[in-house]
Amino acid sequence: MEYVDPNYRDRVYLPSQDDGIDIKEYLYKYIEREFPEAEDGKNAVYSVPSKFKKCGEKQASLAEQVVFTRLRGLAEPSLLRGLSVTFFHSASYAGHSFRNQRVGKLMIREHDFVIFAKYCGKYYIALAEVKSTYDGTKTINNVDITSDAKVIKNNKRSAQHQLRDHIEVLQGVLNLNPDENIIQCYIMWPFLSALTRDPKQNVMRRWKEDSNLHVFEDNLSDQNNFSRWFCDNILSTNGICEKHFITLLNRYTILSCGVFVDEINQGMLALLTQEQLELITNDVCTRPGRGPMVVHGAAGTGKTLLVLRKLQQLYQSGQLDENNRALYICYWPGIRCEMEQKLKFLGMDRFVDTSRFYISQSGFLQRNSKKYKHIFMDESEAICLAFDATIIAKTTSTIFQRYHDGNCSMLNCRETNFTDHLFNNCESVLNCNNDKWGELWFLVDINQASLFLPKHSPQMLKTPCIVLNKVMRSTGYIFNIFKQYYSNPMPKLPESMLAGMNLSDICMGHHILGPPIFWVSPEEESDTQCTVVRVVIDLCATKGFKPNDVCIIPFLVNDKYVPESINKRIGDYFVENGYKPRGVGDVENFLSNREVNDFLIAWALRVKGLEFKVVVMVIEEDDFDAKDAEDRKKTYIMASRCTCMLILVSPKSIKDNIDLSNVMEKYPFNLHL
Missing domain, CATH: 3.40.50.300 (P-loop containing nucleotide triphosphate hydrolases)
Structure with missing residues (x-):
């Protein structure tokens, strides 16, 4: 689990459990620290997750967001003062079912909202299922009207079944008698009117036989109305004993590990080293004949991230557009798919093509005749898996040719035969008289390269321009265990390559200790x-x-x-x-x-x-x-x-x-x- 500073200035990971720590005592301390009670005259409202996250269908998310906002709004004291509330949204859980043929089997459910409240020395727990049914009594943009009475009734029945399942599991956790109704249940309808018409078109209260179960649009559309409903309904009951309250609060705190992990994942910024930053911000191929940028790095040193950031920098500076396209090349399909999603998210996908290279065929880019201003070849070491000099030479020659054609403005230019240079030094390959060349990068994973790179590989891949030796992805706990694997030089590498890799110098790129x-x-x-x-x-x-x-x-x-x-x-x-x-x-x-x-x-x-x-x-x-x-x-x-x-x-x-x-x-x- 993770502690999140209220002002989002710092993030620290809570220590994990071991056999010497009582989990109950640990959770009590955690809850006291993270969810303190309201001060005199003030309300304390906490939500897990801390911000609303859309999930499910659009209309369902809109309905849940209304409820989320109203619960958060309880922090502003109007009718209530000294109220402490912690509510959980979309908490997944599993419990054993004891009905019919399901006896002893697990079923996974998801709560819409679980509300824990303390007020005037009493404790309350309420479960809320949210339905997005809309009857059109008020104008709400982007919400579809449901006028079919049968559909509305089915939604009601579905919510009742869900609440029954939730209660069944929680009663098992607390060892309660099924007849003990100490946990409140509600179905919330943010878009549905409390009034309806009977067959004679007379206006009447909807479902008045169990009206306390339902919370309609009139109580959810306004914060003051909702606060009044909260006071008159949830806080007007006898509540629940402190022991059961704490037991279930502990349970939902643990259930929220997944939520905390989401927030950790979002808060983990991939920090760049000064060397990487200079590589991104400086022009590395500004003159002819300089040759490609060859980058070496161990797993987790941020090679692919570096490519993404460089593309972003080119895009923002106007060097990546329809007339100055880029090509990203890799070997494994997973990393290509991930890169395509990130390019789309950053709005660069229309200017960046992606392609895989292969180790068993020489027809690389055979169906693609485009010219590219910028080319980035990730996982370059994998090309040597081919163990076929012809395939390696043909693939690499094609890359140089497309890069040359995307940069050289000379008509009918007869450039040097790239293949002749691939297994030697390629400093002088690009000799055309051009004002500014685009980026040409080859990235090499030294973990994989150490096994096969010296075989059948172009000389350029063995002579890095830069070596990334700060691990960016792995956090401290992971790195401190696995750094031992770099303490000794990897076998079968030439001295020149070992000197460039600086394997013994691999270290953390940031100070985040991270998850256990x-x-x-x-x-x-x-x-x-x-x-x-x-x-x-x-x-x-x-x-x-x-x-x-x-x-x-x-x-x-x-x-x-x-x-x-x-x-x-x-x-x-x-x-x-x-x-x-x-x-x-x-x-x-x-x-x-x-x-x-x-x-x-x-x-x-x-x-x-x-x-x-x-x-x-x-x-x-x-x-x-x-x-x-x-x-x-x-x-x-x-x-x-x-x-x-x-x-x-x-x-x-x-x-x-x-x-x-x-x-x-x-x-x-x-x-x-």
Whole structure:
């Protein structure tokens, strides 16, 4: 979890649990600090998340935003003074169902709003389901009218079923008798009038037989009306005992781990080093014959981010437009998909094309005849996987040719044969008389390059113009564990390349310690898959994480970690035809669609250059050899994909080989489902 300063000036991560800390005492202290009671004459209102987040369909989000705003508005004392309120919005949870054929099975639900209130020494809890039905009694822009009485009645019935499910689970948490109605329930209709007409067209109160259940537009359209309703209804009951109040507040605080992770992820700014900043702001190819910019960097040093920022700088300075286009090239489809989404978000996608290169065919850019002012080749080291000098030469020659044609203004220019220079020094390749050349960058991941770059590779890739040695993605806890993998030079590299890499100098690019690393040991050494499934269910069912926050990366891929196998085991825990986490293996499809119940299962190289809020790294017995350089680098690539939480699932022997400083925390969550 995370503490967020009220003024958003600082962000600190709360320490994780271990066996020596009583979780109840810890949560009490956390709540006292984060949600203090109202001072005399003032109201204290807290919301989790702190700002409204749109979710679901547009009209449903609009309705929920009205309720969110009204609850936040309770902070302004009018009728009420000394009121303390904490409310949770869109908290996901799972509980066991005890109806019909579902006995003992999990079902995942999502609360619209859960409201905790303390007033005049009494405690209150209310659940609110929000419906966006609109009957058109007032003019509301962008909201569709629903006049069908049957649809309205079905929405009412649906909300009642949802509230019943919520109450069933919470009564189980508190060990309450089903007849004890100490938790209030309401259905809120921000766009629906409290008045309707009977078959004879007489105006009457809507659903007057259970009017206390419903909160209509007249009470939600105005803050004073809502505050009055809140006082007359929620605060007029007998309330709930302090013990139950604290138990459920603790539960929803833990359930909001997913919300806190969202805020951590958004608040993590990718800081650039001074060297990177100079590379972005300075012109690096302003004269002919200077040659390409070759950038070396370890995993997580921000190479792809650097390209994105450079494109943004070119766009803002007027050097990237329809007449000065750019081409971004990479090898893995996932990183291409991610880059396309970011370019679209920044509004540059219409001026930047993307393409993949291949290691088994030489027809690179065969269907693309465009000329480019700027070209950026990411993952350049992967071209050497071809082990075919002809393919390597043809691909690289095509890049030089398109770059030349996009920059040289001389008609019928017969430029030097680029292929002749590719395996030598290319300083003199671009000799055309041009005022200003665009950017030509080749980015090399030294983790991968150390394994195969010296073979069949152009000389230019071995001579970096700049070496990025500050790790930007990984935060302190992760980096401090895995930095050991750079303490010794990587094998089989020429002395000239080792000197340029400065592997022993790799360090943190910022001072953020970041999220902790948790370790969980398989309950049975022979069944790691079962533990992985339980971790995913625990994250999504009891901690409020969305499945698409999670990526599982097995050290070695086998039949146990294909989506079909994982999904079958997950299905054994849940009710049929209900919402449940679902593993997918297609990286591009996952990134493009971001279905709410999908989580990704992918091997390490497939997610190269990508990042995920939560990474579950799975290493089975005998998979990992701490003395093997390739194994060490692979574990770092896997670990450096996460931004907010890393979970290692492995036997203790592997954990001890990796965690030399003994800083990993034991996984504190409940896996007994």
